[in-house]
Amino acid sequence: MGRRVLQFKVSIVRHLAAAGLVLLMGSQASIAQSGADNHGQDQNKQQAANPADLSKENQRKVDEFAEAAQALNGGPAGNPECVWLGRRVVQLMYNDDLDTAFRHLDLYDRFGCPGGHVQAAFRCLTRFIAQIDPKVQNSLSNHVHTCWINPDARPQVAAAPTPAPQTTPAPQAVSPGAGAAAQPPAPQGQPSPPPAK
Numbered sequence: 001m002g003r004r005v006l007q008f009k010v011s012i013v014r015h016l017a018a019a020g021l022v023l024l025m026g027s028q029a030s031i032a033q034s035g036a037d038n039h040g041q042d043q044n045k046q047q048a049a050n051p052a053d054l055s056k057e058n059q060r061k062v063d064e065f066a067e068a069a070q071a072l073n074g075g076p077a078g079n080p081e082c083v084w085l086g087r088r089v090v091q092l093m094y095n096d097d098l099d100t101a102f103r104h105l106d107l108y109d110r111f112g113c114p115g116g117h118v119q120a121a122f123r124c125l126t127r128f129i130a131q132i133d134p135k136v137q138n139s140l141s142n143h144v145h146t147c148w149i150n151p152d153a154r155p156q157v158a159a160a161p162t163p164a165p166q167t168t169p170a171p172q173a174v175s176p177g178a179g180a181a182a183q184p185p186a187p188q189g190q191p192s193p194p195p196a197k
Helices: 002-049 051-071 080-094 098-110 115-127 139-149
Strands: none
Touching: 051 080, 051 139, 080 098, 080 115, 080 139, 098 115, 115 139
């Protein structure tokens, strides 16, 4: 009899454990899915809340593409697809994400964009490393764009501070009653003048 009771208890525990495991797995999946849904909803709300910011950002991109096309004289590096992909490659290389950069570079080459321009733009960007501030919004992308449209760009060197002009002491006036003690000293190498009588 004791054996049957023990088998019965083990059977009940197995069924409860299996049901608990199924419930646990199902709740984790629903929590993960609802978290992803909320994140997506937050992004949609943020985008919907700032349509003016989105239009400004889109206009800025259009202006940058037009500027690149004009600066590069209609060459293939000025085509919008080359500008888009090429600048991304340079940014990814700067951020040491080389695997993604090479995948973008393959696509860049597939569009017939000049590979040498990516090299020149990255070389230019290395000159600006000291001026790139991660705390400033768009600092990296602005420098990448500058280097993309002009790979020969150089950072502006701050003007060296000019030394303050040296002031020479003004000659002191000799009071009439001071006598010989008030005479200025003679320059070195010359004999001193005789005292006034």
